[in-house]
Amino acid sequence: MAPDLPLQASTLPPAQPKYTLRGHTAQVHAVRFLRRNSRLLTGDADGWIILWNVPIKRPVAVWRAHPQTILGVGVWGKGDEKIITHGRDNKLHVWQIRQEDETSLSKILPIEETTIERRAPWLLHSLDVNALNFCTFAMCPVPSLNQSTEESILVAVPGINDGAITITSLPSQTRVASIPPIAGINTGMLMALRLHHASTSLTVLAGYESGHVALFRTPSSGQTWKPSYVAKAHAQPVLSLDLALGLRACFSSSADAIIARHTLDASTEPALLKTKHAGQQSLVVRSDERVLATAGWDGRVRVYGTRGGMTELAVLKWHKEGCYAAAFADVLDEGEQLQGDESLARQGDEAEITTTAMTVSQRREANSAKTHWLAAGSKDGKVSLWDIY
């Protein structure tokens, strides 16, 4: 598909970040909002993890999860109490931080350069995984049949062989599946992964060093995993993938300048957007699947529409160095936006009545949770927060 970039209207002044979180000394490799956008999790190349309180923009927990680079972070469980970190030290840790645990954890940022030992939170699980390259883990919850048991998740990580995928179940720590490299194509290393568990079948999305993107579905019992869809959308290694289930699509970015949109159902050719900005390290789709953002090596975060021709909506420039990670806050009030004006007004009234009962800080938290944050982590160790769309 031909890139359909409209001319940039420069009537607005360049956007400025709402806030910059300074605290990491090394490159920020992972950012993620959790707990209804009240917290932000960031991980850097030295293995540090910082949990930020978003409304007041201050750290609530700082610890060194891995002695080496953090590859990815995730959250799991009711109230996002469990935090998963994936490091280059071939470990995947699951930590427990409940709201009440926050007070006992260190708030001294890595930037302070003190030698004080920071207490790590309670470690629930620790998995040995393969982390030879920079491919971060992927996870998805498994719809549990019975409500009482603890929610279980699936975690996908690269296997021992180039291009192989290992899927493990947590908390049981049992291996669920092992997907072999795609036969007949030299895909090179696995670069990016995404999982989705529908009612019965598991969808695995993989991006490879060769620029291939492949889609796997749970095979019928006894059969081996075979890709239902393979496309070489990129000339360079795939760097990031994200799913937009509502659109039945997924998006991939790579070290080259292309953003590809793949359809999940039909095996049509992917739609390509040539952005002219090579090196798009991270691609994320917002929870309402209306926009997606890429964090680029050129230090810019770009926002695109997900529908149609993937129009470039905004270029966010603040970081002087490359951006390595981006994350959207969950859009919590999407239901309201879709409804008609009348109900909106009514809800507005209701909201007003409810807000009156709140204290100032509660109000602030509520506002912050409703804000459409976009967080970008960069090589310079800073995380910028933008309020956009």
Next chain:
Amino acid sequence: MDDRQQAFQKLKPACVALSRTALALSGPKGSVADLTQDLESLRTILNSFTARSSPLDEKLADYVFFPLSQVLKQSQKLSLTCLEITLEVLAVLIENGWRQHIQHALAAQMLILCTLLAGEKPTGLSTEKTTNELRTTALRCLCFLFRALAGTHEGRRGVTAESAVPQLGQTISTTLDALVDGASLELQVAASRALHALADTVGDGDVLASFLPGVVSKLTRVLAPQTKQRRNHAVLIECLEITSVLLKAVLGNPSPTSSAHKRSAPVNGSGVRSESKSRNGDGYQTEASPHVLSALQQICRLRGHDREDVRAALGDLCVTVLQDCSTSLATSRALALGTLVFLSTDSPRMWPVIELENMLQTDTGLLALLQELFHDQLQSLVQTMMGADEYLKTQKIQHLSAAYGMLDRCGATTTLLMRAIAKALDDSVVIVLQSSTLKSSQTISIEPIQSLDLAIQDSDSMRTSFGSALVLQRGQEQVMASIESFIESLGRSPASTHYSIDVAGKIRMSHGDAKISQFWTAYSMVKAAMSNDQVTNTMLTTYETDSANSIDFLEELYSFSLDALTSSVTATAQDQMIQGLALRTVALRAQTAGLDFRAELVDALYPILHTLASPTPALQQDSIVALNIVTAACGYPSTSALIIENFDYLTNAVALKLNTFDVSPQAPQVLLMMLRLAGPGLLPYMEDTVESIFAALESYHGYATLVELLFRVLGVMAEEGIKAPAFASPNKGLLENVYVKEEQWQPMTMAKLMSTLRDRAAERDSLESAENDECGHQAFPREPWAAGPTTENEDDDSAPPLNDTDVEVPPPAPKIYALLLKITTLTQHFLPSASPSLRTSLLSLIRTSIPAIALHDNSFLPLINTLWPEIVSRLDDEEVHVRTAALEVIALLCEHASSFMRSRITVSWPTIKDLHRRLVADLVKTVAPVPKSGARENVETDPKAVSRALALTKPSGSSAVAVYADSSLRLLWDALVGFLLAMVRSTPSLDPDVFDETLEMLKPVLDRADVREALEGPNGNADAVWLIRLRTSAMMPPTVPRAIAIEGAGLHWAEVH
């Protein structure tokens, strides 16, 4: 009875005497003087009774009156004094004796008599003239008389009887004359009391009605404030009360009981007449109404009277008009109401005002009238505001405020009314603002606070009240204060919430003065509402929705305030006023939120500090107050603590400001303050800020002030940076020692020389023997290689491993270190700047950061390489203090880089020599201001002249010769000496020529211990110092031991000379 008997015993002789004298008066021997004396004694006796509980009764009074009547019969012959005393006695008799039991015939006679005597031109007296005292006494007498008559029905009827009416008219007219034109105060008072008593006594409206126009017009003359004559308050009060009584009696509402009584009792003629009159009543009432109105208009001007009792009396009158004369004086009601409302502004607890409020509760007509009045006032407010009479404006607003308060208490305020009020107030404030800005031309002197951190620390004295928010002229404060109190009263009423939401929406839309006025109004209102909420919240928990509304409103204002505060353009006085208001709003918000406000600091703190750095003193003051309030609200012990604990928020805000190339000086100022307060812990967060500053420097390098400010920030960063614990001294000491040891040159000792020579000889021998041997005994080394040539390798043993470790050691505190290095490197581009102060500050910045940077050789040495040319070129600077600073920097470099500096110093040595020569010339010139052209060369090289010059310019001053000298030269000299010493101390293997010339330069200060120590130290040459000291005869040549005196040696000495 006993008392009475005694009284009689006392009175009897006096009365007998008096009567005799009075009788004698009719004869030829009569003496007025005797009579006077007797009267006097009688008066004294009577007065002695009245002092105690009076034993007098009507019998005694009759007894005493008998001689008096004798006296009065002779009245033509009496003197005025005599008459006066008689009347006084009479007054006592009426008051205390007869009281209500006075005989009517006698009363009528006395009425005639007193009226006669009270007149200005009494007929039938010995003289044509009268005195004030006499008239006063007569009037007093009348007063008692009427009071006595008032006590009985019969008495009253007697006075109002048809036959008595002409006399009554006469009395009234006489009294009024005395009242209006009375020359003395006593007279007027007595007249007013008499008239009052008369009015009370008569009571009959019909009788009084005929006198009303005259009385009222006369009274009006008394009551209407006049410029030439100020009436006594007692008179005024009496007159007001009289008016009140008259109006009530004549024009009072026909009460059902009285009319019924009149109809049911047509007993006699007077009853019939009264009925017939009352039929005409409506006629004269309507006729009187306009007259009374115009009279009241005059009288009501008294509302501004100083004394509260007068105003209270006026209020009573008004209440009478409103309450008792509501039908007949309908036209005057508005006036009376207005007057009462006016009175309530000064004394809201006055009885008439309370009475009015009671009336308003029941009388809807009155309420409607009040509303109407209020509207009219509101309409005319703007016009009044445009006028020049500030007092009138204040009054008007207070009036409105009072009226509003009454309406509010009656629950008669509507949203529409609120809108109208708000509009009028807005307009009024705009008018005030415009007039003030018109007249006071704004001349703002730009003088930013030099050190915000000091301002912050000073502010810990905790001033927590704002001044006036608006810049006003003197004289307008009153008006604004009254408007403010009105707004506050508006804010306290629940109805205000509708209005306030209205306003909040408007503020963002409007411009200029209108915006200020709306903001101010809104702020004042919400402030009042908030304080009200606090009261209601503590008292009871109703009005929840109202308080919620006002909180919403405050929220709205607060967000507007933050926007206003952070807007970078603060050019006009209007913007500053807006910001001042915004600061107040933020402070109010903080007070309302309390500790919860800590979460808001992320947005609110920087804007407050931003205004602190503003060039306007008023705004700075406001800012400090706001900071104090916020500090208190958030529970921080001091403002510095507030800033230190929230420095992350500030860092973010400042970085954002700088990032947008906002070149207003506020952000760097705030940064400067933060750095000073928070110390080195802040620096790791400053990475991107420093980058922004660099970018700003790049883009705006032409703007000297900005560049200087930015470099001041960088300089402070360097200062704070070196305080970081990683740069603590022990580490540094260790490294320094290493350098010194590393390349220290050591003179060869004699023993070593000998051993070396011996070794060489041995070597040669062995070589020779080896050659001789030919077969090569040396096939195998006899001893380990390393142990071989001991002397040369001694240094190498220690040096290489040290070097190795040095290479691997990463710089301490990488972030801060990198920052320091970056900042220092940047200075190279700005050192040739045109501004001398910038050059100095840059050099001092370098000096600050070098000790820390020197900890890491691999970065330090390249830095020297970069900076060296620029620093050396500063040695030629036209400013002496820049040269001084450059020398100091070089000295520091020598200290820290030691051998690395050797070649550089050698290269730039000519520059230093040149500097020295010029300095010496300048120094000598200052001491001997008349330069002799011939002696110039000599002078320059003469160390004595230099040392003399130094001695003279020494700051401590050996006061004998007070020479004015430029202390900067002195400082430059010190810097030069410092540099030379540092060079000699730390640079090993100096070029011998350089050393010799150094010695030459230091000649004037060779006596200083530190100088000698350095020069004679390991890198120096003690012999050379000794020699030069000898030459300058600073010390005696050593006595050459005679025994060893060798001719050759002596010759050598001579040659050296």
